[in-house]
Amino acid sequence: MMKSNEQVQVSLRSSFWNRFREVVCQEGIPYQWKALNDELPTASPSHCMQNFRIAGGKAAGKFYGCVFQDSDAAKWLEGVAYSLTWRPDETLERLADQAIDDIVSAQRPDGYLNTYYILNGMENRWTNLMDNHELYCAGHMLEAAVAYYQATGKRKLLDAMIRYVDCIDSAIGPEEGKRHGYPGHPEIELALMRLYQLTQDPKHLKLAKYFVDQRGQAPLYFDEECRAMNRRCHWLDGPVGYQYYQAGKPVREQEDAEGHAVRAMYLYSGMADVALATGDESLSEACKRLWNSAVHRRMYITGGIGSTEYGEAFSFDYDLPNDTCYCETCASIALVFLARRMFRLDPRSEYVDVMERALYNGIISGMQLDGKRFFYTNPLEVLPQACAQDPHKRHIKPERQEWFDCACCPPNLIRLLTSLQDYLYAVQGETLYVQLYAGGRLEAQLPGGKLCFTCQTEYPWKENVCFVCDGTEPVQGDMALRIPAWCSGYTLSVNGIPVEEKPRMGYVHLRRVWKAGDKVELTLAMPVTLYQAHSAVREDQGKLAVMRGPVVYCLEEKDNGSALHRLRLGGITGQDFRAVWTDELEGVIALESPGLRELTEACGEEALYAPVSEASEKAVSLRWIPYYAWGNRGTGEMCVWVRR
């Protein structure tokens, strides 16, 4: 069993990630606070904080927003909590304290705390667990409460949420007289497990385990709930049914990642937490099966998941359309949550490879480089005209948006990016796993003592990573360095002596007594590599994608002209690419390569169909930018997969 991450203290000094984190702190957190308080004149209204104030009797008015509006504040608060751990800010902390005052003021005497029902009629609470996100909001606020307590030591929100959990526990559960329900949108499971890790109170584990175990059991609770309320679940009219909620069957019987992708990832994360805490093998097996389904057969090369807008959901194996996909930012973020937990269950680098893929590509693509605009969906191919004129692509936006009616993604980005330091390392027994390479300093508490390193690297742009031990005393320990799956050639030395040790489960283990000045030098060769998709992926057949290290690249109209589909690689290899640093896009390695462009003259303007002729192509120079940075220079076409 692996303990949680708090054994590692990390001070991040990565030029790549620090920029993102600073943008989030300087721009994102204040910007989103304004959004939550309707202070952005042109953005979709939120009313989120006002709902709490009205529910707390501090303001007059009615509830406004989605049924899950409370969760936006929760995620913002959680992100603020993480930021305070490495970037103290008294003003911000006071603001968060005030927000907590407003939130807690809404709590009812019995502990209940959900503004939608408080303001719309408490008599209806717990009557639509399927669709009204009550437990989902509770989960997010619980995560915020735990994070804020851990960051500041302040218990106000934590105590309020423990009372709310008691309230939920009194209403829902296996015992007679309680509703035998569970959330339509999972989230509370993993949140309860975070609470349990803090409180070690068995009732918190018990409730989380109940939600996991009860899900999808016959007779189906959602069926009963619909019958009681004379509703019909509209997903039953489509191919997905109750699996939209991952509730069509008991979780241990689920074979494929199905339904709403964010819900799936949150659920599987909670399942993994419960499996880890209880040692439940059948649950771990289910997690692995569902992970394999999602990641090996239903994931985009960017770490995006959710192939279809219908239900914001997984579709079927190898169905990965690039221009109609969903790939919600939240789904990739939740995939990172899951990956971290899967690693705890089973310490293999595969999980971290996926985490890294999502982080450097399909997640940070969700935010404008200035931190002020956001993608909800992260397509791999965009034709702005199609977004405007094809209603089946209306969910694909060719430019990031200020805010959303359903604003789940922006604060999810905040809480991930402000807690990024927690994902870099993991400790298990006497092993310090180095998961993600990023400059900074770490102190890891191992059984043999405190292991301290400074890490220097310009990852993901440069190949070299150097760790220097700066501990005061020698410490026995195992430093396990992840060799990323994308890396086909690395060199590793300790104090200049090459390491012969081969990777096990994706890690090279350096087991020794570490002394100050010990130096680990790792070079992860980053040649530009062309990737093909599995031959079952129809949409990528005959096409290739370009990566360098963990970074997926794309072509933009801005650099390569319009009609990107007319371009092809023409048989080039990775060696034909040139990596060039540019200060554009806040500083990235761009790529240049030769390529071919089909000339429009090849087929006269009037002939829609003509006998095939020798392709009339001209040699062109292609310019590639990191996928995550697309759409930062105006609106235009973009594509990741390019014809060979």
Next chain:
Amino acid sequence: MMKSNEQVQVSLRSSFWNRFREVVCQEGIPYQWKALNDELPTASPSHCMQNFRIAGGKAAGKFYGCVFQDSDAAKWLEGVAYSLTWRPDETLERLADQAIDDIVSAQRPDGYLNTYYILNGMENRWTNLMDNHELYCAGHMLEAAVAYYQATGKRKLLDAMIRYVDCIDSAIGPEEGKRHGYPGHPEIELALMRLYQLTQDPKHLKLAKYFVDQRGQAPLYFDEECRAMNRRCHWLDGPVGYQYYQAGKPVREQEDAEGHAVRAMYLYSGMADVALATGDESLSEACKRLWNSAVHRRMYITGGIGSTEYGEAFSFDYDLPNDTCYCETCASIALVFLARRMFRLDPRSEYVDVMERALYNGIISGMQLDGKRFFYTNPLEVLPQACAQDPHKRHIKPERQEWFDCACCPPNLIRLLTSLQDYLYAVQGETLYVQLYAGGRLEAQLPGGKLCFTCQTEYPWKENVCFVCDGTEPVQGDMALRIPAWCSGYTLSVNGIPVEEKPRMGYVHLRRVWKAGDKVELTLAMPVTLYQAHSAVREDQGKLAVMRGPVVYCLEEKDNGSALHRLRLGGITGQDFRAVWTDELEGVIALESPGLRELTEACGEEALYAPVSEASEKAVSLRWIPYYAWGNRGTGEMCVWVRR
């Protein structure tokens, strides 16, 4: 100006078309009559004829069906009328007479005849011209009335419909006190022009011209109608707006083929009729512009039109997805109607090339070879799993259906196939245009006398067409033979003497005094030809389609295994194909070619993305069948466009 087609009498003896026509007469007409009378136990209910009987007081009950349910009977009746001209059938004629009795019995004293409003409240008639298809149904019934009169000389339905036209004329029109409306679904325009050709009554022309001219004029009638009825046009929420109805602006200002494809084709057909009758140049120009938009930038290689299920509509230039297209059977049929009229305005072979493309491909694909099942949409690529699991492809059916709630396509096929003989030839002045090659005999009334030929050909399977003159007297005349655009090599002789004359506007003109025994021998070389799409067509980039003569071919899973996307042509040319006659599929030329199949081992079962490796492909033999015959051997994958 060209006169209508009735100057040519054709007796069709084409093994290709006669089989279709016999299926339609022996199976389709009786089958559809059962459908219209709810005598098919497992098909969607129709209630169509019963609505008339209830409205006529012959039965009790309520209206059931779509607002345009009446039109199914009209199209059936129109098809029956055509069939009676070349296949007399007393029993069928008696049945049609009874149907007409039932239909006319529903007519109100003032001439009104629409069962939806008669049975649901006459006070609401004319209040929803935008969506309730009143004038559309009137148009179809009018076409049936004209056809039935021309076939049988019986005036009952014709007289009833002339009264109905008077009723419409009294309610709608430019004069004060009338509604200044026009149909949301065009059809009545072309029907009125057919009536006008028969009656030469100027008020029939005037009403048709009014509908054409008034359409889209400001202030927009549909806006006013919605306001009056407190409705909102839901197309205003999408990109298409009132152009869904081709009513967003006056027809002469419309630049692109937009909106619902069937409506567009019917409207443009009516416009062409009015332009021909009035000599209105601005209207002809609009027709040509809209034709060019539809055919040169928005048409599939099968003659399918309508790229999107949203609105069953055109989308935008060169947007031609193969697996989500609409390509409604009715739309291609209506494209044939339009093509015929465009030729009358401007006798170029281009229009007939499109007519032929639609006829041999995207139209007859709409009917099972046994005449009993139908496609509404005619996709160019089908993965049955996607149809089942991707709601955005739910409109794509992997197998033909027995009937539809909206059953417009099956009777449209009947009326087209039973009147096919009218599309083979056209007379203008002293010129007899040979449009489509099909065996049979024709008598054409030219200014110099009656020109009679027997045509022998196994078109579209064989290259030779032979016309032998069998008239009793020598006749001066110009026989204009269409050289199809697909044909890059032909030979032509008259009485064994090669013809040197080059085609003009797509026709070789043979001007002479024709005597009995004169023999015209035309060979249209039909090598298998690989076609590429215009380089702006994203979805076909890097792919080719296969044609032989006018017939588009496809690959089916049945012949080529599953995962058709793994196949590619591997650089073969048309010469690598072998054409093989098979009795399968009611007798077709199938094609065999070499090809390459990517091996699944090329990319291990577990690696969704892997560095590109040499494609591991094996040589395979591909078998191609005519596109129109796909889906006749069980359910499976199909595709037209194949990677190079």
